[in-house]
Amino acid sequence: MRSGIEAHDGHRGPRPAVVVGGGISGLLSAWELARSGHAVTLLEATATLGGCVAPVHAPLPDGTELVLDAGAESFAVRTPAVRELVEELGLSGAVVTPNPVGSWMYLPDPAGGGGEVAGRAVRSPRVGILGIPGDLDAPEVAEALGTEALARARQDLTQPVGRWEQALHDGGPVTVGAVVRDRMGDGVLQVLVAPVVAGVHSADPDTLDLRTVAPGLLEALVTEGSLARAVASRRAAAPPGALVASLRGGMNTLTAALVEALRAAGATVRTGVLATGLDRAADGWTVSTRTQDGTEATLSAGRVVVATDGPAAWDLLAPVAGGALAAADRPAEGAGVALVTLVADAAGLDAAPRGTGLLVSPQVPADVVGAKAMTHVTAKWDWVRTAPHRHVLRLSYGRVTDAPGASTPGYGTGDRELLARAVTDATTLTGVDLAGTVVHSFVVRWRSALPAATTAHRAAVRSVRDWLEGQAGLDAVGAWLAGTGLAAVVGDVRRRIGGDET
Ligand SMILES: Cc1cc2nc3c(=O)[nH]c(=O)nc-3n(C[C@H](O)[C@H](O)[C@H](O)COP(=O)(O)OP(=O)(O)OC[C@H]3O[C@@H](n4cnc5c(N)ncnc54)[C@H](O)[C@@H]3O)c2cc1C
Structure with a gap:
């Protein structure tokens, strides 16, 4: 095993910066830093760039090849964050929206025969957030819920919202499960919401933080006096048309374009380089690295952005946090x-x-x-x-x-x-x-790529961000801090790293 020091001279030319992680949050951070005059080195542990937004090649028997998204296949349009990035990268002409044929749900069917529980396919409610119906008169809601559960759900239209007004005021943890169960009953929670929460967030509704996954919904519940009306008003406030969009060729074309732009901006992009440690230095930070052949080196930089998944980021940050990051808060591998x-x-x-x-x-x-x-x-x-x-x-x-x-x-x-x-x-x-x-x-x-949006995780994120506030030249970005999804991650990087002149 060889080792060496790669010195970055901060006194002449552009100021050195190191970005750890080549997913969308790292690539975008590196691009922002390169454009604000830093000499950026991006380190990605694996052989491929893009993280969750990478291509997968499918060779077919007829000799053709399909290139598909390995992970993320669309982006939410509820915020302009991704759309603006798409425009900046010159990809606007490639934006596509999903076919408006709607989606379905597969529900348990106790009447499946022989006492066995089978399944039945029903259409998903068209107006909803996280599966919470915004129109309790829609025929597909009645079909999915049945008479009894629908009657319970309708109590939401008249029941007082004082409890949630108080929760909003207190600012304490509020889970999706608690709100839906209280307003619409267990039927809506189990039949309509749990499949969406499991499918989209790989989470249990009783630990999923409502504020993280549906920003503004709690406020709307209090204003509208009903969860269904809150969902309907949030949906009406969203841009018309589909809730998600993608790019012809897949979302992987976005990260590919970002890599190209990053290289054009003069950044050094290195794959197969694992960041193994972070340390303070007199004029900034050092990042220890190891390549796949075992070569070790150290990079020095005034700016370091940690843009990995949660567990990897924690292992880099905690040793320099001197106890400020509690071991119990380390994000779970999932x-x-x-x-x-x-x-x-x-x-x-x-x-x-x-x-x-x-x-x-x-x-x-x-x-x-x-x-x-x-x-x-x-x-x-x-x-x-x-x-x-x-x-x-x-x-x-x-x-x-x-x-x-x-x-x-x-x-x-x-x-x-x-x-x-x-x-x-x-x-x-x-x-x-x-x-x-x-x-x-x-x-x-x-694995580790889908952070749990639990209320406990939200508290841990707050402590990490509070600690980072006091660390000059050090930042951390990515889905484990910003929340899962390209809209959340891209918006967060823009706010934290974009336009950085330091
Ligand atoms: C299967 C799947 C489907 C998804 N579908 C959608 C979707 O349709 N729409 C949507 O908006 N979102 C979707 N998401 C979520 C979205 O893709 C992610 O929230 C987002 O891409 C995360 O980006 P990131 O940069 O934070 O992390 P990542 O993409 O996980 O990137 C982190 C990178 O850091 C690297 N790394 C880790 N440790 C080190 C180290 N020590 N040194 C160097 N490099 C390191 C990793 O190899 C990785 O490349 C999906 C996610 C998954 C997993």
């Missing part, structure tokens, strides 16, 4: 998710029988459907359609609520088992027999 992509030649899917896809209720037994969600990628995005009757389905496995050692398929399940499950599950979910139709399939696994 249960992880496994995504299975199936490319199938199946004419039965041409009519998009489940719209853009389905979220599966956690109450559906795993032996009925093991997946927590399925996206019909070719029904959702036109650009992915490359041949007649060729379809792409993406199924996700693994919930944060799975008990350790549970038999439910997830992050730790082997590829062969997952691929076989995916074909069976997709057949059940779509109602189309997919046996023998799959021409290509692969598994992508994610």
Whole structure:
């Protein structure tokens, strides 16, 4: 093992800065710093850039190749953050919106026969946030809930909101589960909200922080005097049209364009370099690194931005925090998710029988459907359609609520088992027999990439940010601090690093 010091001379030329992590938060931080006159070195531990926003290449038997998103496939348009970045990178012409065919849910069906719980597919309510319905008169809400649960949900329209006015005033933790259960009852929580929370946030509604995942909803509940009216008013206030957008070619084209812009701005981008430690120096900070062949080095810089996932960031920051960051607050690694992509030649899917896809209720037994969600990628995005009757389905496995050692398929399940499950599950979910139709399939696994938006995590984030306030030249960004999703991450980096002149 060799070692060395890579000196950055801060007295002549641009001021040195090091960014740790080559996901969207690191790439954007590096670009912002490069444009404000820093000599930036970006370090990415793996061989590829983009983090959760990276491509995956699918070679097909006919010799063609599909390039798909390995992780994030869209961005929320509730804030202009990502759209502005897209424009700056010259990608506006590539913006696409999902086909307006709607989505479905797969719910438990106790009347499945023989006393066994089976499942049934129903359309998702069209007006909703996190699955919370904004229109309690919509026929699809009645179909999903049944008479009794709907009657309970309707109490929301008249019940006083004093308790939530108080919570808003106190500023204490408020979970999605507590609000929905109180306003609309357990039926809405279990049937409509839990599948969305599990599918989108890999979380349990009873630990998911409402303020993080639905900013402004608590305030609207108090103003409108009803959760349903609050949802409807927040939706009406959002830009018209789809809630998400993407780019032709996938979101991975955004990080690719960012890498190009970063290099054009003169930054040094290094892959296969792990940051192993952070230390204070007389004129700033040092970052210790190790490459895949074991070469160790130290970089010095007046500015350091830690842009990794939560556990990795914590391990870099805590040793220099001198006890200011409590060990108990270290973000959990998370249960992880496994995504299975199936490319199938199946004419039965041409009519998009489940719209853009389905979220599966956690109450559906795993032996009925093991997946927590399925996206019909070719029904959702036109650009992915490359041949007649060729379809792409993406199924996700693994919930944060799975008990350790549970038999439910997830992050730790082997590829062969997952691929076989995916074909069976997709057949059940779509109602189309997919046996023998799959021409290509692969598994992508994610761990630590989906931070838990729990109320405890929110408190830990506050303590990290308070501590960082006093650390000149040091910052940390990324989904574990800003919240999951490109809109949250990009907006946060712009606020913290954008226009930095120091
Ligand atoms: C499967 C999946 C689907 C998603 N879908 C969507 C979606 O459709 N829409 C949406 O808005 N959001 C989505 N998200 C969330 C979104 O992608 C993330 O919130 C966001 O991309 C996180 O970016 P980041 O830069 O904070 O972290 P990451 O993308 O995790 O990047 C961190 C990088 O740091 C590197 N790193 C870690 N430790 C070190 C170290 N010590 N030294 C050097 N490098 C290190 C990692 O290798 C990684 O490349 C999805 C996430 C996942 C996992």
